[in-house]
Amino acid sequence: MIEKTGIVDTLEERQPYITRKQEKGQEIPLACDNNSLAGAISQRACVYSGARVVLNPVTDAVHLVHGPIGCAGYTWDIRGAKSSGVETNRSSFSTDMKEIDVVFGGEKKLSNAIDELAGIYRPPVIFVYSTCIVGIIGDDLEAVCKTASKKHNIPVIPVKSEGFKGNKSDGYKAACNALKQLIKRPEKKTVEKKSEIRSESKKPDIKHSKIEKMEIKKPKINILGDFNVAGDVWLVKPLFEKMGIEVIVSMTGDSTAESISRAAEADLNLVQCSGSMTYLAKWMQQEYGIPYQTVSFFGIEDISIALRETAEYFGSEEMKKKAEKILEAETNRIMPEISRVRESIKGKKAAIYMGGPAKALTLIKGFAELGMEVVIIGTQTGKKEDYEQISYSVRDGTVIVDDANPLELADLLVKQKADLMVAGVKERFIAYKLGVAFCDFNHDRVVEFEGFDGFVNFAKEVDASINSPVWKAVRQRTLNPEPLEPKKTMVESGQEKATIKEEVSEKPYSKKCKGLAPKPEFLHSGQDAVVESEV
């Protein structure tokens, strides 16, 4: 029986987006990949945010936001993507449109701004993002960018990211379209080789194609969908280098305009963030015949799969041996710490709410390796195939939710009795207030989570949060000293009745606050009340 309603109290229109995992093999009745519901306070942002998260890590580019000050202001340096070179991307550039620009058009201001910035910073590329207003007033971004490009002799690439034109996934596409314009066609001889591969792979979504042993030329790959948050990709590249593979560029973590332009020289693309980068990988396969595989670099199992499949693709025995050696050495190195953490947290329950499905999937495995089970899993932008995969990987009884909002998440955390939540900063304080430990897996984090060392960091952070003694203290929310005289009424914890025996203060405000308590509909409507967590 498919239990569709009543998992958590929410709006009628939101019920199809929440479901519980039933027995295997059943069609998952989850609505997803739609526009967010007005007023439901979705955690998603807009198209511009999708484009920004994908493109922002390009380190030496000038990212110019054409619009009012807010869009650029709130996205200033929130990505946490690290750079080994210049950090031009950590400045926030905007044309700061004012009312007069909205009325008379902002094209002139934009072209002047581009001229100014090109002259001062001399970047190798400029990305120009459009915002909501630009879409409405009809500034012709392409024309302005084309002229500027000719004038300054660098690519000036417009990114069509008006906030209202779709949702975050459309932003990813816009960013990928921008990246496409940076990738240069490699020289003739490699193209011929690629055409051999193209004829072999008939179906466009084939993930695997064996080729003969490569010549002395070093095998090259790209990593798509790794944004080097907190230095993630720096823990992954060495693994490939030890195997004898050159990583040309990771899109877009720690990338430069120059390294992106060489991306088409690769033999294989490894796609980590499938939500954002599959579009680009598919295009590269069509255009340059470079096949792609979806991998993840989080968790021992997934890293092993990634390295082994890459070695398998290149078909070199030597590489396979090297891969096995690396895997064995690294796994043995980190096993003591992982085992120690597993002992202290096994059996605990985790809730996952991520932006994209790739990370959510890989986290299920990661938690399994740490001995924890997943009781809630959700994403902002997952699609049907992704949810099917998720549903396959989780246990029965897990709640699966798409595009959740704070009230639903709070209710679910309590109902499913989660001990730990993995999400971003908007969800962090909901978890904390409910007494649930938290691990920040979003763009804010400052610690690497990918690769072997990264997994140890993750395990340590989960351990630190779950086992911290603060939760013991949190269990008793209100201090209730024993009354000295028996006639004073004992106050129930948490209930703010008017008979509270506290000093009556003259402050009118606090009096009013207490007076409000008996009218629950203003504070929290009856059944919807979030009950105290049992953690």
Add this chain to the structure above:
Amino acid sequence: MTKRNYATVNPCVMCQPMGSALAFKGIENTMILYHGSQGCSTYMRLHLAHHFREPVDIASSSLSEKGAVYGGRENLKKGLRNVINRYRPKVIGVATTCLAETIGDDVPAIIREFKEEEGIGDNPEKDIIIIPVSTPSYGESHVSGYIKSLDAIVRKFTEKPESPEKPKIPEDTEIMDYMENMEIMGYTDILEKEKARESMGNAKSPGMKKEAPYPIKTSNGKLNIIPVESVSPADVREMKEILAQTAGGYIFLPDISDTFDAPLRDHLPKIAPGGTPLSEIADMPDSRASLGLGVVSTNLAVKYLETSHGVPGHNVPIPIGLSNTDLFFMELVRILGCPIPEKYQKERGRLLDAMVDVHKYLYGVKAAVYGDPDTVFSLTTFMLELGMNPVLVTTGSKSRNFEKRIKQIFEEIRPELEPVVLDGIDFDSLKDAVKECSPEILIGNSNGRYIARALDIPLVRVGLPIHDRVGAQRILTVGYRGALELLDRITNIILEATDTFTAPVQPESEIYAGNGAENEYAEELQ
């Protein structure tokens, strides 16, 4: 200086809807909804969550392409409906974003339609109150958004039912421009004007007793307090305490001391409890007087209460520092005729004591400050009192009155100093200015930390947002106690930066280094 006229690099302001969020979240049982695309609400929630470390719920009407073409009427109504169903607020603030304004949605009309459809009347006791505010992000800055929202709130709760909805301020008037119409008054002038009004008031109604400085109508005996810029929850708590002990009855709008600094309790309520009670806002026209905090920008709410309801309004600077807090107290005395409690006299004494204790460490120390106009104004006054030398005084918002006010205060306290005063700047221009002035200390929000790092100058974090240190919601700067805390922070940072009290370097002995060396007297000592 890098001359840039067109591009803004690293903005020093936030946009208008942010100001409205800060204002509406200070009223009891309120939700706020942005009419526009979803990104606006998500990003501002992120920003506020980083700063206050609290969950912040801001709804959005999630305008899509269809909405942009055909109008956002349906989205807005749906959004309102859903927010009401889930959160059951008493008040909903609807702030427009640049998208909604540009497509030309008539938000007040849509709200009226919505109320008719849902059967929501205008009875403030029973029905939900929906307050629209026009805050496109291409308008001035979050400061003006804050001021406009407070004005809209006060109007909504205090408009007389017979008269039709009063026309709002025309959108093309910049709030900062209002000052152009007013004469530039020094504080002494303000006080003289009040005295003149006082005698006029007494002359009009000679039968009134001379005790109360102002004629009280059917007054509730309370005092309205309305700041022009957002202060931290700790600041609000401090001011409320002061008012409770002096004014007795007061109405503080907006009160974020609980909504943005909620304790960890048994329930996680849908709407954070706290905020100015609605009944009190409705009661504002019957107060004795309104005290506006902030003199650089115009306080529209105070102005409205004065012109439409006859509540005398006074504006003092935000009470940061000795003389500004003194002014605050003196104004309270003047309006209410109450004594200054001994507790605050003592605190003032302690502040004086502290100022004397540290005066030599601070004299002539060059400082640069940036932030919101009125906060910067008050901070600058404080720094001048301490003997510091604010060489660079800047604000991100454009404000015509800012420079005049700052230069004025320098004239009064340290006329020999010549600061560089800039408004409407971004951080890149600030960096250039900082390079030229070479201050020893930087005061402002977290966004300036890259300048502090690049030029190796310590940063004292004040303002919004502060996301790279904890305790942003507990930073106290107002009142005598706030001045003490600020003074301590500034002085200690300078002492650390200059290493004034250098710690000794202990001589190292080989024996302790563990090289196997032994104390040659070891045997004798056994």
